[in-house]
Amino acid sequence: MRSQKPAQRFIVASQAAVADxxxxxxxxxxxGRHLEQLALTRAAFAPFEAERDAARQIKHDAISRLDExxxxxxxxxxxxxxxxxxxxxxxxxxxxxxxxxxxxGVKRVVKGKSMTAxxxxxxxxxxxxxxxxxxxDLGEFIVQLRGEHPSHILTPAIHLSRQDVGAxxxxxLGVPQSDDPQVLTAAARDHLRNVFLSADMGITxxxxxxxxxxxxxxxxxEGNGRLAHTMPPIYVALMGIEKVIPKLGDLSHFLExxxxxxTGQKLTAYTSxxxxxxxxxxxxGPQEMHVVIxxxxxxxxxxxxxxxxxxxxxxxxACLNVCPVYRQIGGHAYASAYPGPIxxxxxxAIFGPPAAHLPFASTLCGACREVCPVRIDIPRLLLHxxxxxxxxxxxxxxxxxxxxxxxxxxxxxxxxxxxxLARLTGRILRTLCRPFARNGYLRRMPPPFSGxxxxxxxxxxxGRPHQPGSGPx
Amino acid sequence: MDYFxxxxxxxxxxxxxxxxxxxxxxxxxAAARPLIPVAxxxxxxxxxxxxxxxxxxxxxxxxxxxxxxxxxxxxxxxxVASGAHSAAIGAGLTADLESLRARLKSAGIEVxxxxxxxxxxxxxxxxVLGRADFSVVEADYAIAASGSLxxxxxxxxxxxxxxxxxxxxxxxxxxxxxxxxGTALSTLGTAVVxxxxxxxxxxxxxxxxxxxxxxxxxHGPVELYVLALWPQND
Numbered sequence: 001m002r003s004q005k006p007a008q009r010f011i012v013a014s015q016a017a018v019a020d021x022x023x024x025x026x027x028x029x030x031x032g033r034h035l036e037q038l039a040l041t042r043a044a045f046a047p048f049e050a051e052r053d054a055a056r057q058i059k060h061d062a063i064s065r066l067d068e069x070x071x072x073x074x075x076x077x078x079x080x081x082x083x084x085x086x087x088x089x090x091x092x093x094x095x096x097x098x099x100x101x102x103x104x105g106v107k108r109v110v111k112g113k114s115m116t117a118x119x120x121x122x123x124x125x126x127x128x129x130x131x132x133x134x135x136x137d138l139g140e141f142i143v144q145l146r147g148e149h150p151s152h153i154l155t156p157a158i159h160l161s162r163q164d165v166g167a168x169x170x171x172x173l174g175v176p177q178s179d180d181p182q183v184l185t186a187a188a189r190d191h192l193r194n195v196f197l198s199a200d201m202g203i204t205x206x207x208x209x210x211x212x213x214x215x216x217x218x219x220x221x222e223g224n225g226r227l228a229h230t231m232p233p234i235y236v237a238l239m240g241i242e243k244v245i246p247k248l249g250d251l252s253h254f255l256e257x258x259x260x261x262x263t264g265q266k267l268t269a270y271t272s273x274x275x276x277x278x279x280x281x282x283x284x285g286p287q288e289m290h291v292v293i294x295x296x297x298x299x300x301x302x303x304x305x306x307x308x309x310x311x312x313x314x315x316x317x318a319c320l321n322v323c324p325v326y327r328q329i330g331g332h333a334y335a336s337a338y339p340g341p342i343x344x345x346x347x348x349a350i351f352g353p354p355a356a357h358l359p360f361a362s363t364l365c366g367a368c369r370e371v372c373p374v375r376i377d378i379p380r381l382l383l384h385x386x387x388x389x390x391x392x393x394x395x396x397x398x399x400x401x402x403x404x405x406x407x408x409x410x411x412x413x414x415x416x417x418x419x420x421l422a423r424l425t426g427r428i429l430r431t432l433c434r435p436f437a438r439n440g441y442l443r444r445m446p447p448p449f450s451g452x453x454x455x456x457x458x459x460x461x462x463g464r465p466h467q468p469g470s471g472p473x
Numbered sequence: 474m475d476y477f478x479x480x481x482x483x484x485x486x487x488x489x490x491x492x493x494x495x496x497x498x499x500x501x502x503a504a505a506r507p508l509i510p511v512a513x514x515x516x517x518x519x520x521x522x523x524x525x526x527x528x529x530x531x532x533x534x535x536x537x538x539x540x541x542x543x544x545x546x547x548x549x550x551x552x553v554a555s556g557a558h559s560a561a562i563g564a565g566l567t568a569d570l571e572s573l574r575a576r577l578k579s580a581g582i583e584v585x586x587x588x589x590x591x592x593x594x595x596x597x598x599x600x601v602l603g604r605a606d607f608s609v610v611e612a613d614y615a616i617a618a619s620g621s622l623x624x625x626x627x628x629x630x631x632x633x634x635x636x637x638x639x640x641x642x643x644x645x646x647x648x649x650x651x652x653x654x655g656t657a658l659s660t661l662g663t664a665v666v667x668x669x670x671x672x673x674x675x676x677x678x679x680x681x682x683x684x685x686x687x688x689x690x691x692h693g694p695v696e697l698y699v700l701a702l703w704p705q706n707d
Contacts, residue, residue: 066484066488070480070481074477084477086476086479086481088479088480088483092476137682138680138682138683139680139682160683162683162686165683181684181688182688184683185688185690185691186690189692192692193692196692197600210666213667214667215667221679221680221691222678222692223678223691224691226636226672227636227692231599241484248658248663248666249655249658252653252654266618266619266620266675267619267675268675269676270693271673272671272673273670273672275669279628281589282590282628282631283587283590283598283599283628284633284670285626285670295480295483299483299487300487302483302484302488303483303486303487303490305490
């Protein structure tokens, strides 16, 4: 039996997700109305577009001299007392952090949200050296207690009702049964507070790294990030190479657009600046601070002058919320730490062939480009990646070979140059298609057209052909 | 052994590839462009009322503007009325937080005054702060446009004060009220950021992880109060 390829798995997962109306309802709840909210936000903040431009320009400049900035960042961080480790691959990042944990005899790790940690599979590596990893973001904490995976990037426990959470806390934390979110949140707070104060190591991601001052910026709403980078004696920050920005003064442009685009807030509850371990007599802060700076495919994106733009991403999540594909199938179907539109762009570079099909999981509607705070032209990048995929040797099965497409276009253009033949063909097509047409769309065609209609609808041919003088009357 | 030089070489090679500017942008030096109108002569009362409006919108409470002496009275009343058994008080800049400590002590409330610590004292301090019902700090700056407070962590006012106790009162001198984030950051300066932990606090801690319902007070403070200091001779 032939093993399923990642593309086939994606199709199966997507079909299952689309058929699961309960899941779709939950995703709709989590992502719905984002466009309306964004319009309100934009209307309330006059400089929004100017800030987007500024942020994009800064990213463009920063990425174009990334080597200088990485050097400066490393120099400053080390001067501030941090240990800086550059990891070329996920394995190196895992090994380094696990090594730090093992050497220090770390038993308890508290973790704030970090996409990079998910990307490299850090939890398993830490567990492998005998450490217990506690997810501290409330949604992640809930799904971890249930032994599940997050069902959504922004709200990991969106698939659970408050009654589910109440029963879970009653069973696992021993607290009285309740379905009041306020009470449940307080229960999680109390439980995790002890964990924070007794943890040996804290791990967070990084939103921005300022080269000028050697400062990591961590943005959050709950406060678990702050606890993770101030309480445990060892703090590990994980970031991709693209997170570095030149100056402190650049930061405000990003912060003005990040929370607005992600959640409609002006700023998240906490924006923390961390430049190094604690001073000797300081109450807050770790004794040891490690900064892991990860390549893992980002260098390859940088080398491609078109794909380079993907490195501007500030991980706001807005493109997920507006994507018609993501909103139907949710995050799991992508089978990547980075789902949604930007995920479809970066996953092939980071995870290789297992993610090569993701650029095709798009309607190219452009909603992502509209909302992106740094104006990344995601559809252009997806087309670029699709082209790359068709050139690759593995492209024989997915998608259809390029030559058939060019031949088809050549045939169509010959037809279009002969008006009478085109009209006759149109009439024949309309007649032939009538049995298959539903509400103006062809949903299921027989072979050899079934390859197209398996995943896409085609508008029913109809109306007058496009010819000079045949416009609206 | 880390791969710094290898990665740096990869990046250098990558950038040697011919540049493409994907979008025709018509930029000047964007950072120098004044993006948010910063009126140098912004009237403080206007800024303060904007700040108060934003703050209340976040679910925090604005207690008003008053001179420093009245501010201490108000803080004392607030803490006593909340039924606090212990209060952690940081160092003041304009506010005389030392006198607040004294008054709370006389009222029978346990007062925690953080200072330089060694390893042993640090653990004790954290436990004690974890049990505190209330904390009082003075912020270094505030941001009117977003209702935010900028708090620089020091030995006498560690960041834990605005993180561990469930109720937090923050005082701010109106002279340090900035119109927007950009101004606040440039006033804060690179030297401070380089040597201190800094937190920009915008409202109480919050989550929407359970059924997307907003709950205030997760791992950070549940209640946030702000008091503006407006010295009489100003």
